[in-house]
Amino acid sequence: MKIRLFVVGKTAFDDLKIGESRYEQRLTHYCNYERITISDLKNPKALTQQQIKEKEGELILAKLKPTDFVVLLDEQGTQLSSVQFASWLTQKQMQQSSNLVFIIGGAYGFSPQIYNRAQYKLALSKMTFSHQMVRTIFLEQLYRAFSIIKGEPYHHV
Numbered sequence: 001m002k003i004r005l006f007v008v009g010k011t012a013f014d015d016l017k018i019g020e021s022r023y024e025q026r027l028t029h030y031c032n033y034e035r036i037t038i039s040d041l042k043n044p045k046a047l048t049q050q051q052i053k054e055k056e057g058e059l060i061l062a063k064l065k066p067t068d069f070v071v072l073l074d075e076q077g078t079q080l081s082s083v084q085f086a087s088w089l090t091q092k093q094m095q096q097s098s099n100l101v102f103i104i105g106g107a108y109g110f111s112p113q114i115y116n117r118a119q120y121k122l123a124l125s126k127m128t129f130s131h132q133m134v135r136t137i138f139l140e141q142l143y144r145a146f147s148i149i150k151g152e153p154y155h156h157v
Contacts, residue, residue: 001092002032002099003142006063008056008106009040011132023139030146036063049108057111060103067098070118072110073134077121082155085122085141086148102142104134 011017027033038059044052064070069092080088092100102122103114107130124137147154 001096002034003027004034004036004068004099004101005135005139006036006038006060006101006103007135008038008060008104008131010037011135013132016132016136019136020139023136023143026143027139027146030143030150038063052106053108053111054113056106057114060114061117064101064117065099068101069096069098069120071100071102071120071122072114072118073102073104073124073138074110074121075123075126075128077123079123079125082141082144083148086145089142089145090149102138104131104138107131 011020024033024035038056041047041052041055047055103110103118105114124134124141129137144155
């Protein structure tokens with residue numbers, strides 16, 4: 001099983017890029033990982049928020065495979081502790097032979113088509129974070145989950 005992370009747009013801040021890079025490098029020791037960046041839209045100021053979500057959704061859908069298990073990082077999703085997330089990830093690894101795709105949307109969230117395509121929604125918190133900040137937070141939690149699965153000391157109980 002391959003883990004793919006879809007993100008909309010490039011990360012604008014160097015400190016966040018450093019964090020993302022750190023955890024992406026660490027993940028390569030645990031899984032087959034790939035990051036897919038959906039290009040920023042051209043001239044987004046001429047579009048409504050709904051139009052932006054729709055166009056980003058079309059770009060995301062074009063990159064998904066029919067067999068992908070799609071997980072949206074969404075504030076309305078299920079909240080799991082780090083240990084629960086590790087257990088969920090273990091279960092998915094045993095059940096899925098296809099890609100496990102996590103999607104972090106753009107600034108305005110997801111289109112209805114993306115919500116319809118998703119099989120699961122995961123919330124990192126009840127708080128709202130910028131879509132760029134969520135990348136580092138999620139990558140750290142993904143790394144933490146693998147360290148829990150392997151019984152390594154990164155996660156302190």
